[in-house]
Amino acid sequence: MTTKQIVLASRPKGLPNPGNFKIINFELPEIKTGEVLLKALYYSVDPYMRGRMNDAKSYAPPFEIDKPITGSIIAKVLQSKSDNFKIADFVAGMLPWQEEMVADENILKVIDTTIAPASYYLGILGMTGLTAYFGLMQIGKPKAGETVVVSGAAGAVGVVVGQIAKIQGCHVVGIAGTDEKIRLLKDQFGFDEAINYKTTAHLKNAIAKACPKGVDIYFDNVGGEISDAVISNINFYARIPLCGQISLYNNVEMPMGPRLQPMLLTRSVLMQGFIIGNFKEQFPEGIKQLAEWVKEGRLKFTETTEHGFEKLPAALIGLFKGENTGKMIVEA
């Protein structure tokens, strides 16, 4: 059986372009015992994939030239030689960018499409939702009545953090970079306050005003001067989960800033970096809770969906031009 596959044709310098990708025909092997034949339904397109297009060591290994791009995919079982999966099951896994694929049973998980649409398992019930959930709940440890500030608040993770913090009974303040995003945070996602850092002259004072009782949890997606302004309003015994530092990703030299330790010390503050893999033992519990909130209508999620397998390279390139709102997905 022949299928289509997208391979890395060359490594990009700076922004990726269509020439870095190539769509080829690929002959699928026969499925063996312990394997399944899958048809892809939804492909996740994520910023971290850009890093894997470089030939540099990181926690995820680089893609290889002339080998397929891989990513999170939701697929349907067409044939099965595994006791764990039957025909028509919906599964999720890290899989190659192909229309159909043969996969080992050990890298797949069945997903329950009765509690949420299948595509949600790439976002709110996938890495995005779990990052928000565990970062906030396990490191932030919110208590009702506390104040939570989220930077990068209109990003895929940020909107989930804010909504979970509201469910926990917190006062929630988001920081984002356009008036449209500020409106969205307040009107659609229920943030109590939202601040446009690009149009606010005194960010520190604006945060102080939006947080009259100070900041108990700062969920940091961006780093840099925005974080300096938040941390200058931090309370005794505050928690700062470090989820992203996107404002610093393009720095070549070591970025400098005010030393944090005196503030963290005198106010007994906790700051902790994490990646979602640290919590993998608890994923089932997290997915269950997130699915429940989604079902109850307490957790909303935004997806940008492109249609057609051949749109995958353009969707990935589009991520870096800000063409998406929330999670970027390609539907087969």
Added chain:
Amino acid sequence: MTTKQIVLASRPKGLPNPGNFKIINFELPEIKTGEVLLKALYYSVDPYMRGRMNDAKSYAPPFEIDKPITGSIIAKVLQSKSDNFKIADFVAGMLPWQEEMVADENILKVIDTTIAPASYYLGILGMTGLTAYFGLMQIGKPKAGETVVVSGAAGAVGVVVGQIAKIQGCHVVGIAGTDEKIRLLKDQFGFDEAINYKTTAHLKNAIAKACPKGVDIYFDNVGGEISDAVISNINFYARIPLCGQISLYNNVEMPMGPRLQPMLLTRSVLMQGFIIGNFKEQFPEGIKQLAEWVKEGRLKFTETTEHGFEKLPAALIGLFKGENTGKMIVEA
């Protein structure tokens, strides 16, 4: 009954001097029900007292002009109208700098002089030991085989941290500022390695060499560039208890340095400020464990002792001239 009392005569600018103190005669009141009459035996003299001589709000309130200096004191019960204390009991409490004093039963604790000398309750079994114990054990969470780096290692807290880390089976590296201290750390306190930051050209490299498996716990007493050098050698999942930032205490402007968050994020590191009061519910457990190690000879402690009540002002002034090794105590 008349006793002697030391009061704050005037507030110092910069280093305190003898003129800031005054020894006066003080008429003790009759003891009432629930009170005891005490004779002071040992006075604790600590750097934090300098802050209380200023008229500025902090977590400890300022001393008042013409009112007695107060501090940790070990005393013996001379008379008792309390059911909790009997004559000849040894007690510890925050008490005024007087030769004798009347005190409420609620601010005193009996100490057990059968397990350690009374003066130890001002140091290794007092704030100093408890700060080392809870900072290392509760925030650092050492595991056998891990590497622990301590800055300000020859200070009263530092030597205790290093010894507890050795008891936990860790590889222990101290950083201090004189060759005499380096010798002391290795010969007397059992540190595996010790680095003189003043005579080491490439501190980052020296730490890397002393820590071939990287740094799992960094117990930070000093902050600044020494901390930058340690943190550039930090391991995945490391813990950084922030105990002091003495290198920055005299800064007037906000000190600048490399931004830490990218490193803490990519390596899933925890950094946490604390003061010993955060752990007060667990003090009895901590004292018990520390006393056991002292009794077994596994935990050594250095005191500098001055003799005579009237030496108290000079002992406090001497702290800021580096005249002490380890804990500074005045014996009555």
